[in-house]
Amino acid sequence: MMKKLTKQTEFYLALLIIALSIFITLNNPRFLTTENIFGLLRSFSVMGIMSVGVLFVLILGGSPDVSFTAIAQVVQYIVVILTLNYGGNIFLAFLVACALGVLMGLLNGFLVHKFKVPTIIITIATSNIYFGLLYVFSKGEVIFVIHPMFREFGQLAIGSWVGQHGTPYGLSLLAIIWLLTLVAGWFILRRTQIGRNIYAIGGNEIAAERVGINVFKTRMFVFGVIGFLSGVAAIVHAAIVQSAIPNIIVGQEMNVIAAVFLGGAGVFGGKGTIIGTFLGILLLAIVSNGLTLLGISTYWYNVLIGAVIVVSITISAIQQIRQEKTRVRVQVEGEVTA
């Protein structure tokens, strides 16, 4: 059991997270309080939700989708304007956002399938189109006052405790949406046939066709999922930020993608887990939070994240080499097996 565990990327990622947590806590005990952790989960829920979609795309083919932030951005702006003009409720907002997200996702999927071009190429193009159109129509205008239902929704939480400065806190519904997304993602990838088909296609697309998997349908599903989650993330983001800034989500895609790679997804497809993805985002969250708590300029954030990625890639490479070395290929006569 232990042996199997040490072969997993997730294991090392978890170790790294624990080590970092201990280090930060030793320097600032505020880190390891429920208030801080709950806050972290809330503020990283947007990235967390999107990361599950990114994981799906990476398992399918290893080439990342880079347009999901643009999708979320466009969806958010549209929904914010619609609700300002016509009112409505939060469910309706989710519904419209997800529908729009799915549509844009499906368009990506269709283009990728049709032109047999790596996802990253197609989505660079479509993200420019989506985002470009948003800029044309919004003229880059920030909407500072949005419908109050977003703020109300963002304040919903489970439990109520009193924090350090006497402010009440709980586990935000937004964080719960992230956790539910993780559970749903795990369920799809692990327990449904279409989820397994995603891994199969990532492993060997020709073989997938031969066993009778509908590759087109599966691909559309994956791009539908990332579109859907971009829609969810758009509303969650609006609930946190309580304004609609046309360029605030765009630009985060690389961090999300890096986190998913950190979590063990591969560049050739067919690899990656929900746990790993969760830990990947968690690591980003802790690094960012740690910087604040230790009073270091957040300008260091990108540098540190880069360093963390380099370290973890090195670890996984070393791990692979070690594994390769100890593999028993031949039962050599007279040799004691380890």
Place this chain on the structure above:
Amino acid sequence: MVPHFGVEPQQIQIRTGCCDSMSKFLQMVNIQKNYGGVKALKGVDFSIDQAEIHCLIGENGSGKSTLIKIISGDVQPDGGEIQIEGRHYPRLRQIDSLNLGIRVIYQDFALFPNLTVAENIAYSQLVEKGDRLVNWQEIHEIAKAATEKIQINLDLHELVGNLSVANQQMVAICRALTKDVRLLILDEPTSALSKVEIDQQFKVVFDLQSKGISIMFVSHKLNEVLQIAHKVSILRDGEMIATLPREEVDNDKLIQLMSGRKITYTRYKGPETTNGKLLEVKGLTKKNNFADVSFSLGRGEILGITGLLGSGRTELALALYGIAPADRGSVVIDGKPVTIHSVQDAVRAGIGYVPEDRLTQGLVMKKSVRENVVPIVIDQLRNKLGLLDNGEWRQTVDHWIDELGIKVAHRDVEVRTLSGGNQQKVVLSKWLASKPKILILDNPTAGVDVAAKSSIYEVVRNMAEQGVGVILISDEIPEVVNNCNRILIMRNGRLVEHLETQDVTEEEVQNLVEMTGTQQQQISGELR
């Protein structure tokens, strides 16, 4: 009931009595297929009876795989008729073929390296059932049942990417057996297997056939074809030359029909005196791979290394070529000690290596034949300015296309479109062209047709005559006996026999290799 091995083919005929009921399972008439200008099939007729073992043979590129892809619905023919169980199929799709119980095991297996053995085996059945949810327990039950059918011991939790080629093939067979099969098609199923595994596979084939399943078997190993066939069909250049019952053919006739000429083997004599030791290996050891291996190789000598799968022969080659360097031991080349820690070290020391798993290790599928041959010989193709000499390059490539009889319209054709055997020849030529001092060949003729085999032997012998020391690793006993001066046999990671080929017969070598074969096989089944 499983038939015993070593039975005469005639006996098998009597036992099964396959051809009493003249019910055809599959009938194809005047099938045509063109790939651009290449006529892969030129009006082929082909049929399979129920419970018949039908072998399909032909040289590399003669159209065997293409015919199979049409039966499986992977490829649509340009013309002709297909009738299965009496029904016409103007357009046979993959899904139709699957639903009719047709299962193909491809030359490249079509497996998922990132999934476990269990899931790989169960996959087609799960897709067919069409359930939305997966039940892992069911997956394991399906896989277990299938592995038990052919009595093979595989770790169901292992990732398929970590398995040996032989075991990957077993996984592919297991997958085909998870469903009701009516026609099982095996495209060169034995080219990567050693004797014991082939026997095991034939046992499975006979067993299935006795249950009424038709078998279509494609192979370049004619002795195997003669061992199991009820009928043999011969393709040559996209045309069906003949379909004959087993009784009417023998080895020579099949070769004649395939290639239109006669090919005979001769034994290699080698140099009179081995002039000087080229390579001397002492006490080479790598934990979990092999131990205490010592041997020497002379200039102009062809040294055969054989042994069962999992005996450590490939691992030894990998160590000598620096891919998986040894832990201990010494290697002396031309009297100078060398340390081989990497492929660069090996290449600098003058060692060349043709890998076993050529199709995945040796080719860039989307590049042309010309570009695939060049990487290793690139330094030989530079002119005085250090630039690539295009004329020289073309000449070299054309020389090898000719020498090995690579069936390709032009040197600038993408390797992807070549037949399996011709792809192998491309990799081989790339290495042969590199003119090493010591050449290690790992199963160089797997999947290559009879005519090409003898031209490969010819090339290897010529190289030896020019002073190259050759190490020929092979499963095929006739291959090592006929082409080598000496033979080393490996078992359980150690060198156990050292033979002069003059003194031995093929049978003797075969027996030595198979000693404690059953034990060996169990071990390798568990390990790899």
